[in-house]
Structure formats: C-alpha cells, structure tokens
Amino acid sequence: MRVIVTIQHPGHVHFFKHAIRTLESQGHDLHVFARENEVTVELLERAGIDHEVLAGESSSLVSLAAVQATYEARLLRRARRIDPDVIAAIGGVAAAHVASVVGATSVVFYDTEHATLIKKLAYPFADVVCTPECYQGDVGSKQITYPGYHELAYLHPDRFEPNPSVLDDAGLEPDDTIVVMRLSSWDSSHDVGQGGFDDPVDVVGRLEDAGATVLLTSEVDLPPELETYRYTLAPDRMHDLLAYADCFVGEGATMAAEAAVLGTPAVYVNSLSLGYVSELADEYGLVFSYNGDDRHAKSLERAVSIVETDDPSTWRRRRDRLLADRVDVTDVIVREVETAGSDTDPDRSALTPNPG
Template identity: 60%
Template sequence: MKVFVTIQHPAHVHFFRNAIAELEAEGHAVSVFVRDVAVAPELLDAYGIDYEVLAPASDSLPSLARSQLQYELALLRRAWREDPDVLTAISEPAITHVSTLLDCRSVLFCDTEHATLENGLAFPFADRVCTPECYTDEIGDKQVRYPGYHELAYLHPDRFDPDPSVLDDVGVDRDERLVVLRLVAWDAVHDVGGAGFGDAREVVAELERHGATVRITAEADLPPELADRDATVAPERMHDLLYYADLFVGESATMASESAVLGTPAVFASSLTLGYLDELEAEYGLVFTTGGDNPQAEALERASAILAGYDETDWAERRERVLAERVDTTEVILSQVGDAAGRAGDADRGVAHPLAERQ
C-alpha cells in the first residue's frame, strides 16, 4: 500500500505513530504531511518519523483559510505525483477533497462533535468516517463506529510503558500527591467559547491547600509567581507524567481523556461537551466535567473532594474496566486503512463490494 497520513495537531502524532510504524514494518510506503503547528514537528522528530511541512500554522480565520488552501494544493500535488491508495487523518478536510479529485480512498477519524467547521467541510467527501461508539452525531452509511477512544491508539498498555524517571525531571518525589494542571489558549477554531479557568493562581493555591504538588503545562506564558510550577518535560514524556499523577485538572479535553485511560482521575473545566468524555464520566467515573456557570469553582470543588478521599486502588480498578471493554485503537486504524486500500484496488479491477463490515 501507499498511505498518506496528515497531521494537524500534536495529538494526531500520537494517534498515528504506532500505525505508521506497523505499516512501515510490513513494507508499506507511508508519507506523513504536517501543518507547522507548535509541538507537532518536534514530536515527529522525537519518534523518528519522516515528514514534510506543507503549510504554516494560522492564528485567525483569514490566515486559516489561506493556510488551508496552501495545504490542500500542496497535498494534491503530492498525491497526483505519488498516487496513494489511502489518505487518512483526524477531521482534516484536505484528505477528503484530494481523494475525491483523484479517485483514491479517504479514511477520516473523528471524536469531536463540536468541530463543526472541519467536519462540515470533510464529511460529505469522505469515503468512511470512523468514530468511537460514544460519538453522539449520526453521519450516515459511511460512519464506522468502534468501541474505543483516540487515546487508546497510544496509551493502551500494549502500546505504552510508563517511565517513572519523569518525576525526577519535574522535581517530585514518588510519595508526593501530584496534580497536573493544564491551561489552554482557547484559540483553536473548535475551542471557541469553551474557556474554563479565570485565575490560574487561585486554582493553584486551592490545590496546594490540600497538600498537593502542582505542575503546570500551559499554551501561554504563566504568571511570574507560577513559573516555578512549570512542568518542563519533553512533549513526548507528558504521558509518563499523567500516568504518575494522582489527579489531572485542566481545560484540555484530550489530556482529560488521556489521564482517564491511564487511571488518573480528570477534572475537565470547560463548557464544551464531548461524547467520549461523557462516556468516561457516566460509565467509568474517571472524568468529571464542570461546565456550569462557574467552571473554575466547580472544578476546584470536585478536585478538592478527590484529593480528600483519594483511593489509588479504586482508580486502578476503574481503568481496568475501560481496558476490558474498549479496544486498542491502533488496530482499528490498521484494519480500516487496509480495508479501504483493498477495496480501492478491487474497485480498480471492476469488482463490486458491499459496505465495509462494521467494527
């Protein structure tokens, strides 16, 4: 097979990296293309994945439109020249547009219902859209639902082996109660209107009042008085930190889900709602979303309750339930990409096929 993978966000590197490694180990040709967004190229370098930057990052809707046009034209030129069997990405319209123009296959993954702009531009042209079973929107016959989460493509225990030395990197002892606090910039298109915290200093003070050691990962600069709490670890080691943390509190839905599947309880401070976080909360009690009138106050109340009654065994048992009932998502990626490529080849030979078997 010839497979194109496109990357628009650091989390997409994690999502695809194991599938890329397995496809290449089996002798398939994988080309990786990236938008020049913060951290993504660094992660690709850290994992030894070759890639090509096709377009710069954007900081406004007009620049996003320009960047998207540049991205799609560059991807179209590469696909015209290399003739891939399958293009795959997370919620990226470019792969569906290019595959439609060149009559190859697109496999789109999506877990974010409120990414309405990207989804609206991508879904009509996609050959198949793979979503977790908990995804709340109905997409139609092209939708393939599977019992898993994006984060289990790289944090399933078959894929992830945590390294405790990360605690030394952030100056935390094993017997300290560790809270990871995530602050986001809220400038992504699909994040508009989702702000959670108003005053990071108040959040840190309340968490530390319960005896916790706080380490912060932030998209913007921290206030000077919080600079010594900065979690200065390499981006590829953040999951080690989340695994050994006792609690995650933050504004990132992805990191909340990552924490949950690692067995670290997560308090998500945002007014945004997502099917996968709702399921991790309702079915497994590993995520707590605080999206009322005052997300910060709600988040601190929930975090305080977790720290006051912490039971490590209980959280580990909740994680075991997740792993028993949900799949290794990398296997889903491999099966869907392989099936799409096979059907593309058979279609070229004039062989008719029914719809792909659902996961």
C-alpha cells in the same frame, strides 16, 4: 499500498504513530505530511517518523484559513506525484478534498461533535468516517464506529508503559501528590466563545493548600506568578507524568481522556461537553466534567477532594473495567486503512473487546 497520513496537531502524531510503524512493517509505502502547530514537528522527529512539513503555524482564525489553504494545495501537489491508494487523517478536511481529486480513498477519524466547520468541510467528501461508539451524531452509511477512544491508539497498555524516571527528571519524589494542570488557548474554530477556569492562579493556590505539587502545561502565556509551575520536560514525556499523577485538572478534553485511560482521575473544566468525555464520566467515573457557569468553583471543589482523599485503588479498578470494554485503537486504524485500499470485506469482529 501507497498511503498518505496528514498530521496537523500534536495529538495526531500520538494517534497515528503506532499505525504508521505497523503499516510500514507490513510493506506498505507511507508518506507523512505535517503542518507546524505547537510541538507537532518535534514529536514527529522524536518518534523517528519521516515526514515533510507543508505549512507553518497560524496565529489566528483568519491566518488559519490561509495556512490551511496552503497546506491543502501543497498536499494536492504531493498526492498527484505519489498517486496514493488511501489518505488518512483526523478531522480530514485536506485529506478528504485531496483524495476526491486524485482518486484515493479517504479515511477520516474524528471524535469532536461540536467542530461543525470541520465536519461540514470534511464529511461530505470523505469515503469513510471512523468515530468512537460514544460519538453523538449520525454520519450516515460511511460511518464506522468502534469501542474505544482516540487516546487508546497510544495509551493502551499494549502500546504504552509509563517510565518512572519522569519523576526524577521533573524533580519529584514517588510519595509527592502530583496534579497536572492544563490551560487551553480557545483559538480553534470550535472553541470560539467558550471558556474554562475563571482564575488559574486561584486553582494553583487551592491545590497547593491541599498538599499537591502542581505542574502546569499551557497553550497560552501564563501570569508571571505561575511561570515557575510550567512543565519543562520533553513533550513526549507528558504521558509518563500523567500516569504517575494523582489527578489531572484542565480545560483540554484530550488530556482529560489521556489521564482517564491511564487510570488518573481527571477534572475537566470546559463550557463544552463531548461524547467521549461524557462516557468516561458517566460509564467509568474517571472524568468529572464541569461545563456550567459554576464550573470553576465546582471543579476546584472536586479536585481538592480527590487530592485529599488519595484513593488510587478506586481509579485502578475503574481503569481495569474500561480496558476490558475497549479495544486497542491502533488495530482499528490499521484495519480501516488496509480495508480502504483493498477489495476485501473487513473482519471487524476480530476487534471486539475481550473482557477475559
């Protein structure tokens, strides 16, 4: 098959990278197109994935519309030349539109219920929409659900083993109490009007008082007093660090889920809730989600409690139960892409969880 994969966010690189390699190893012709966004292109280069950049970064919602239009127009030109069988993406606005024009099958993966603009622009044109089972919404007959989360496409133990050298590289000791903290930019279309922490400086100070070493990753400029806490290692080392951290505290749902599936308790501080975050909280107790007006105080109280209690065996047991219930999502990606490009019916029973 000829397959196009579109990448518009750093998380998309992680999600698709193992599937791209698997599909290529099986003889399929892969074409990866990207948009510059944070460290997206750097991650593609570090992963050794051949790609072409079709558009640059945006600085606002207004400029994002222009950048997206440029990306979609250039993707259409490339697709007409390639004549793909399948176009795959997360969110999939450009992928679904272009596929409908060139006669390809579009396979869209998504897990963000409140991204109403993306859903309105992508879902009507998409051929297949793949969502986690915990996704809160009915897409109709084109929806395929699976027992997993996006993060298990790259952090399932069959795909990822953390490298302990990250501690030395970050200047940390094995017995340090480590908290990874994440601040979001709130400039996505689905984040307008939302919020997280009231005062990041207060969060760092309270966590340090509890005995934690805080490493901070941020999509926004930091107050001068927090610059020394900024995480400075290569972006593809973050998952190693999350695996060895004692707690994650942050405004980003993706990093909260990444920490959770690695067995690191996550304190999620965001006025928005998501289906997969709720399941990781309610079913597995690996995320503590705070969405109300008191989210700053409540989340900080929980994070300090986790740091002071220091009970890693509890998180390991909860992670083990999660992994027994959920599948390697890279296998889902490969299956759905290959199914979309063939006339055969898929064997979805082969990808059910195996508690044994």
